[in-house]
Amino acid sequence: MSPELLTLLMFLTLILCIPLGHPLAITLAAVAMLFGLIDNGFNVPALLDLFVNNNWGIFLNYTLVAIPLFIFMAQILDRSKVSEALFDALYRSMGKVRGGLGLAVIVVSTVFAATTGIIGASVVAMGLMAGPALLRRGYDRGMSAGIICSSGTLGILIPPSIMLVVYGGLTGLKETSVGNLFAGAILPGLVLSGLYLAYVAIRCGINPSLGPPIPAEEDTLTAGQKAAMILKSFLPPFSLILLVMGTILAGVATPTEAAAMGGLGALILALVNRMLSWEIIAQSCVSTLRITCMIMLLFVGGKLFSVVFLSIGGGDVVADLLLGMDVSPYVVLAIMMAVVFFLGMFIDWAAILLVTVPIFTPIAMDLDFNPLWFAMLVCINLQTSFLTPPFGYALFYFKGVAPPAYTMGDIYKGIVPFVAIQILGLILMVVFPGLITWLPALFFGN
Template identity: 80%
Template structure:
């Protein structure tokens, strides 16, 4: 059977299995086994050797040790309620502006994203804190839903991000090392956060009923009190961000070492907030174990899928198809981004990375694209996968904790403008590559 036919059948089988609701990691491994045996003529021993060698090589990747450490840090911070104090302060500081409370949610989510890197924690925390508050203050339910879901997804992009650690571990390239990816993600993350803020400010300026200011009697604090409230709540998480990111960008520590330092810092913050005890430690460890096991199982399944796909010539088929098109290089880039976007509607981000990175990265290199720039475009694109129906995880996280007044219709309606903003942000990064490459060139001389 030709490589072209095998490639088509393999992808169709994968999509059909996912549509039937089978577990993704098991589906990837099962499809890899089926087509691996078809490709090698039923040589079970040879396929087993291929799987064992690649799975063992994956588990030996030292960079991936950072994953459970960053997850543990996020779990401790989620239980230490660091974000609550910052939200309470910004509630007073920005609440007097049209859309100010919504903008406070975006600012808090941005800071929280830089300390957790886990979407579920960010969206759930904001949903519990801000969902009822926005509703109480008369905010449009669609706008409120869009604000919480979109800003909560910044955690997958703004470092320290699990997705960036995974990407760096997959490529093994100097240009896309975890340090370079962390540096390259800072400005894109802040750009998207700024675009969200601008959108909320403009919408509420045009139509104040969408996000009315809080009454004057609820914001009686003096300027000095506002400054003190903000500083007191902002300094601890910002100090943790500097501890983790500063050591990486300064070259003092590897991402794995910085993650361990971040765990220590998170425990110190939890102790300072009087939220640290045996039960918190136990539940954080259990959640870390479950999440890490899920991610690593996906890694193994995705690795088996990609190695079979590439060994049977699937990568060459896709490369020949795209590179053989008589179109501008950026049209091919747009096609690859569209594929990632569409896959994000149905498949988990980790599985998408494990499938597309081995296929698209060589194509991007053949087109002469900067590997770091291309990697960040993929990661920014994947952030939308948490927002796009039918399987946008952020939408269901929020619905699970939101007051009953928020319907799925409100949530779907609310995220559409923010998905468009994501696409606009992606277009800006294509047009101005320095948004991605500037900071890596400053810190590491790359990009």
């Protein structure tokens, strides 16, 4: 069987198997085993050798130790109610502005993203806090859902992002080390947050019924009291951000070491907030174990898939197809981004990285694209995977904790403009690559 036919059949089989509902890691591994056996003449020992030799390196990758540490930090922060204090302070300070409560949600989500790196924690926390509050204040349900879901997804991009740690562990390139990826993601994350803020401010400024301000009689705090509330609630998470990101960017600590300090810092914040108990620590440890096991199982399944895909010649088939096109390199880039966007509608981000990075990264380098710049485009693109139906995780996270008044129709309608904003942000990163490369060059000289 020709490599071209095997490549086509392998992708079609994966697409057909995903809707069956089995765990994605198992689906990837099963498809890999089937086509691996077809390719090597059903030589089972040879296939097992291939799997063991290629997966062993995953468990020897020191960088990936940061994954459970960052997850533990996020779990402790989620239970220590750090974001609730900040949300309350901003809500009281910005409530008189049109769309002010929505703007407060975006700001808090941006800060929370820089302390967690996990989508579920951000969307669920803001859904519980802001979902009912936005509803009570007469905010449009679609816009409210879009604000919470889209700003909650910033946690997958703004460091310390688990996705960036996974990406750095996959490539093994100096240009896409975790430190470079963290530095490269800061400005894109802030740009997206700024675009969300601008959209909400403009829409609510034009049509106040979408996000009405709170009544004047409820605004009883002085400017000094508001400033003190914001300062008191902002300093703890900002200190943690400086501890984690500052040590990485200053070259004082590796991402793994910084993650360990972040976990310790989260414990201290929980203790200060009087939310630290053995029960919370036990719950956080169990959640960390479950999420880490899920991610590592996806690593194994995705690695098996990519290894077999490359061994049957799939990588060469895709590379020859894209590089053989008589078009601009940016047209090839657009095709790769479209593939990532499409896959994001159906497949988990980790599986997409594990399948596409080994295939697309060599193609990007052949086209003389900066590996760091290309990596960040993929990661920004993957942020949309949490919002795009039918399997946008953020949509279901929010629906699971939102008041019954929010229907799936409201949620689907509300995320459309924010997906468009994310695509606009991706285009800005293509047009202005310095937004990605400037900070890594400043801190690491790359």
